[in-house]
Structures are given as structure tokens and as C-alpha cells.
Amino acid sequence: MMNGRPQFWSLLSPAVFAPAILLLLGTPDAGVTQEGGLTFSADIAPILYENCVRCHQPNGIGPMPLLSFEDVRPYASRIQRKVETRQMPPWHLDKTIGIQEYKNDISLSDFEIEQIVSWVDAGAPEGDPTKLPMLPDLPDGNGWQLAERLGPPDFVMESPALTVAANGQDQWLIQRTPFEGVIDQPRYVRATELKGAYPLGVRVLHHGHVTLGSRPLGRQGIGKSGDVFPENTGMLIQPSGNLLWNLHYFPIDEDVPNTRAMTAVWLHPEGYEPEYTTNGEIRFTADAGGGMPWAGDIFIPPHSIKVQQGTHVLNRAALMTSFRPHMHMRGREQSIEAIYPDGRREMLGKVDNYDHFWQISYQYEDDVAPLLPKGTVLLITTVWDNTADNPINPDPRQWVVFGQRGVDEMSHVWVGMTYLSDEQFETLSAERARLTAEQDDR
Ligand code: HEC
Structure with missing residues (x-):
């Protein structure tokens, strides 16, 4: 409302x-x-x-x-x-x-x-x-959103092709492509943007990931733009190995033959050593991510509202720059709270009107991005609505468990994290305190 x-x-x-x-x-x-x-x-x-x-x-x-x-x-x-x-x-x-x-x-x-x-x-x-006002410049659906800010990417990689039939089930492409020869030495990444090929691929790619070892070279969902790391921050990648594409396609009302995904990567200059290193978005789960239900797994009775919580203790200090809720068709609410080592509790962000179609990343303004000391507990709360009141519930009579398909469920948040040494945490905290004091003076 x-x-x-x-x-x-x-x-x-x-x-x-x-x-x-x-x-x-x-x-x-x-x-x-x-x-x-x-x-x-x-x-x-x-x-x-x-x-x-x-x-x-x-x-x-x-x-x-x-x-x-x-x-x-x-x-x-x-x-x-x-x-x-x-x-x-x-x-x-x-x-x-x-x-x-x-x-x-x-x-x-x-x-x-x-x-x-x-x-x-x-x-x-x-x-x-x-x-009538002047029409604004409209984005060209074929371009990279980040190019406006960062200029053209340093390199672009393409996934293998897949055909998405008009009214089939959802589909996954999980495949490797070689990364050899793209860069010739270890480099720091500054930004990434993954998307479906224009025009129809953009609409069928619901969300996806492309990773090089443990490093994401693109994480995409409908409504999410690319990832730009904070100032002085980079992600180190090696010049070898394979890209792993993990792409989730949803059918639309027309056949989309041989579609693919593409990822664009912007690098820091050669020889640049960032002050902070990151791995981009990291997944924090509330469920145990299993198949059939055990303790911690998802098990939603028919015609019910179900709440599930999960906690993660940060064993290092961190700067949290974004969060992106992920549930499926029964998802209604998801929140992420911090319980600080001194016992204080703070709501960092909550979505109360979740819509599975959208995979939005909420990107904090720099001066409010949570600075989390070592020992902070992240508490993730998920609320599912498996009743007939949920307008996109495919069948409220079903028991629902964990699974890949939209009709099964998941419960995790993708969090933009830059882990910090204790010293870096002190420096950033002091800077933040100074900024806040300046703003209060005005
Ligand atoms: C980020 C892209 C985006 C923005 C910004 C956006 N929309 Fe949409 N809109 C969509 C998409 C995609 C759909 C179809 C999926 C859905 O309904 O969620 C949609 C659906 C709709 C629908 C339903 C159409 C139908 O056939 O029932 C209406 C109405 C609408 N949008 C109005 C607006 C208005 C008004 C605004 C601005 C105040 C707006 N949208 C901003 C992408 C967007």
C-alpha cells in the first residue's frame, strides 16, 4: 500500500x-x-x-x-x-x-x-x-548499461547457444568455455555486466552467473544492472582456466532460437594495485540448500505462510555495498539484519513486496553502506506465501521443497561484500564518522 x-x-x-x-x-x-x-x-x-x-x-x-x-x-x-x-x-x-x-x-x-x-x-x-517535455535519450537495448559511465569494456565473452521454445519449461544452461588468451597476466577487475543477447535473449534470460574459478565475471537478473566495485577496490583474476556459465532461461510467448548470454568486463589499468579486494556478490543462505527436507531445509505446507531464518557470523570485518533477495514464486518478504558484537540490532534492508520476475540489487549510497565489524551476525529472514492469496502461486495445494524450478523454492540473498582487515575497517569507520559529523554540522 x-x-x-x-x-x-x-x-x-x-x-x-x-x-x-x-x-x-x-x-x-x-x-x-x-x-x-x-x-x-x-x-x-x-x-x-x-x-x-x-x-x-x-x-x-x-x-x-x-x-x-x-x-x-x-x-x-x-x-x-x-x-x-x-x-x-x-x-x-x-x-x-x-x-x-x-x-x-x-x-x-x-x-x-x-x-x-x-x-x-x-x-x-x-x-x-x-x-510535453522533451523525450529523454532512450537507452539502446543492444548497448552495455555501464558503458555510459565507464566507456567501452576491456573484453566481452559469449556463452554457448541455447534455444528457448515458446511455451516450454524453464531451462538451464550449465557449460564451460575456455578463458585462455583473453588476458596475458593477472589483472584486477573493476566492473562486470552480464546480459542476454539483444533483443529476445534479454527477455528470456531470467538470471544467470558466469564465473572464472571462484571469481564472478557477471551475475545477472531481470532488473539488475552490472556490478561496479567501490572506489579503490578490485577483483583479481588469473589469465587461465575456464568460464562456467550457469544461465536460467524462462520461456516467453515466442521461440527464441540459438540465444546466448554475453558478459562485459572492465579492468583496472595494468599494474594497478587496489587498496581493497573483493569477490563481488556473495550468497548468504537462509535454507540449507538441500533437496528433500531435513533440518534447515525448505518444507512449506499447503495453504500456509512460512517463515525461515538463517544466520551467518562474519569472521572478518566487511563493507556491504548491495543486497539482492532471491526466492521463487512463493516468496513474499526477505530481510537482512545485522546483530553487532555489542548486541545492537539493525535492519539493513527489507523487501516486503517481492516479485519473482524481478531480481533487483539494492545498491547502498556510499555514505550509508553498512560497515560490519568482525563478529557481526547477519540474520536473513524469508517469508513465503503458499496460500491462494499469492497471485502467482501455481498451486497452493502443494507441499513445496527446495529446487531449481520456479515452482520449487529457494531462500538466499546475494550480498555485495568487500572483506576488510581490522586496520582497513578502523580507517573506513573513522572516515565515516568524520563525514557524518560534517553533515551534522551543516
Ligand atoms: C526496469 C524496467 C521497468 C521500469 C523502470 C518500469 N517498468 Fe513497467 N514493466 C516492466 C516489465 C518488464 C513489465 C512486465 C513484467 C511485470 O509486470 O512485472 C512491466 C509491466 C508494467 C505494467 C503492466 C502491463 C500489463 O500488461 O499489465 C504497467 C501498467 C507498467 N509496467 C507501468 C509502468 C510505469 C507507469 C512505470 C513508471 C512509473 C514503469 N512501469 C516502470 C519494466 C519496467
Whole structure:
């Protein structure tokens, strides 16, 4: 549900109160920017251009473009429902608890949601087309998202091909390709980005990993962008070995023959020694990851809500830069909390509106990224909804156990971690304290 002033709008029935709403819209605190109420051209297009069209454009992953009034009008009521329930834009974080400052936050403000809701209630008028803002530059679906910030990648690798039939089951590709000859000496990686081949491969690759030994050269999920390591941080890779591709494909309504995945890698300059080293995202589980149920494994009764928790003690200090929840179709909530060695407990982040289609990585702003001392316990809590109230539950009569398929379950979080020596932890903590003091002074 909406934050802010949900009671107000949800109590009014549009049919009965439309005139009243129009009247209210005339008051300045309802956010009207022109006489006569909210219009697409003046008020709504700027919100969509800023928050929706990067995906909802002909080359994007959104199912329909939302560029013009003609594009948007038929979807008005669906747009209202999706933004009011915070399903769109995809950002499924609980806004009432935990850290709220993220680099990639694409959520709408309460005010923007209210504007869209009341515009649709008022009949979704177009208004004066000369008031339309300029369309932003739309991302080219074929390019690398990180290239805008980092320039072209140092190298790109391709997975073996796989055909994804229109209405088949989900499929996995697990295969090796040689890495020999790509680099000629050990190098530090600065960033990676994995994606399906444009255009249809982008839509069928639900999530995937490509690793070189223990080093990830790309971890992807729908809605997740590439991984850029923090400043002065790198991941060391060797010039030999094999890439292991582990790709999970979901069918769409058309055949996608011989599709593949590609990963782009940006390196630090030759000879560069980073201050901090990382392995990128690391998996912290709440389940035991087994097949049939034993203690710690997943076992969800029919028609039930089930909670599972798992803990991990950090035997080294760490800087946590992101988290990415992972459950399947019964997943509803997942959170990650820190229990510090002094007993203090802090919610680091919680998703309360999980949608299995999306694999979003929540990337902390630098000045709030959790600095975790050695001995911190990470507590992961998963809530599954195996009732008929879960709109994507394939069958609430089933017992559900661990498994790869979307109809089975999992329970883990991918966490962006940079492990630190005690000395590095002290340095970063002192820096953080200084920054916070400066901000408080202002
Ligand atoms: C990161 C990409 C992305 C962004 C940003 C995004 N969408 Fe979407 N949208 C999608 C995808 C993919 C789907 C289909 C899957 C789903 O429904 O989750 C979708 C589905 C929808 C639907 C349902 C369509 C249907 O046929 O029922 C609506 C409505 C919608 N989006 C509106 C919006 C609006 C409005 C915004 C901005 C306020 C927005 N979206 C932002 C990618 C995006």
C-alpha cells in the first residue's frame, strides 16, 4: 500500500467523488501545476519520462511503450493500479524500515503516485500537447548499461547457444568455455555486466552467473544492472582456466532460437594495485540448500505462510555495498539484519513486496553502506506465501521443497561484500564518522 496519505485517496470512490476530486485538485497542496487539473502533457509525462520509459520503449524490456499520450491512454487504469501498489516501477523495498538511500532507487515519491492516481481518477486528460517535455535519450537495448559511465569494456565473452521454445519449461544452461588468451597476466577487475543477447535473449534470460574459478565475471537478473566495485577496490583474476556459465532461461510467448548470454568486463589499468579486494556478490543462505527436507531445509505446507531464518557470523570485518533477495514464486518478504558484537540490532534492508520476475540489487549510497565489524551476525529472514492469496502461486495445494524450478523454492540473498582487515575497517569507520559529523554540522 501507499505511504503518506493512503487513507485519503482510497476512501474516495472515483465515480461518486470525481467532481469533489477535481475541486480538490484546484487547491495548491494537491500539487496542481496548471488550472483545470492534472494533464498528461504537463504533469504525467514528466514522471513517466523520468521513471518508466527507459524500460517502456520499443527497445526496452517493458511489455509496451509509454512514450506518447496514445501509448499511455489505454493503460491508464493499469498504470494507476501498478503504481498505487508499488509494483511499478519495480522497487520492492519496505519503505518503513531499514536503510533507504540507494544509488539505483527508481521508486516514485508519494507525491508522484498521488499525481498519477488522481490524474487517472479525473479521466486521464491529455491537456495541451505543446506542454510535453522533451523525450529523454532512450537507452539502446543492444548497448552495455555501464558503458555510459565507464566507456567501452576491456573484453566481452559469449556463452554457448541455447534455444528457448515458446511455451516450454524453464531451462538451464550449465557449460564451460575456455578463458585462455583473453588476458596475458593477472589483472584486477573493476566492473562486470552480464546480459542476454539483444533483443529476445534479454527477455528470456531470467538470471544467470558466469564465473572464472571462484571469481564472478557477471551475475545477472531481470532488473539488475552490472556490478561496479567501490572506489579503490578490485577483483583479481588469473589469465587461465575456464568460464562456467550457469544461465536460467524462462520461456516467453515466442521461440527464441540459438540465444546466448554475453558478459562485459572492465579492468583496472595494468599494474594497478587496489587498496581493497573483493569477490563481488556473495550468497548468504537462509535454507540449507538441500533437496528433500531435513533440518534447515525448505518444507512449506499447503495453504500456509512460512517463515525461515538463517544466520551467518562474519569472521572478518566487511563493507556491504548491495543486497539482492532471491526466492521463487512463493516468496513474499526477505530481510537482512545485522546483530553487532555489542548486541545492537539493525535492519539493513527489507523487501516486503517481492516479485519473482524481478531480481533487483539494492545498491547502498556510499555514505550509508553498512560497515560490519568482525563478529557481526547477519540474520536473513524469508517469508513465503503458499496460500491462494499469492497471485502467482501455481498451486497452493502443494507441499513445496527446495529446487531449481520456479515452482520449487529457494531462500538466499546475494550480498555485495568487500572483506576488510581490522586496520582497513578502523580507517573506513573513522572516515565515516568524520563525514557524518560534517553533515551534522551543516
Ligand atoms: C526496469 C524496467 C521497468 C521500469 C523502470 C518500469 N517498468 Fe513497467 N514493466 C516492466 C516489465 C518488464 C513489465 C512486465 C513484467 C511485470 O509486470 O512485472 C512491466 C509491466 C508494467 C505494467 C503492466 C502491463 C500489463 O500488461 O499489465 C504497467 C501498467 C507498467 N509496467 C507501468 C509502468 C510505469 C507507469 C512505470 C513508471 C512509473 C514503469 N512501469 C516502470 C519494466 C519496467
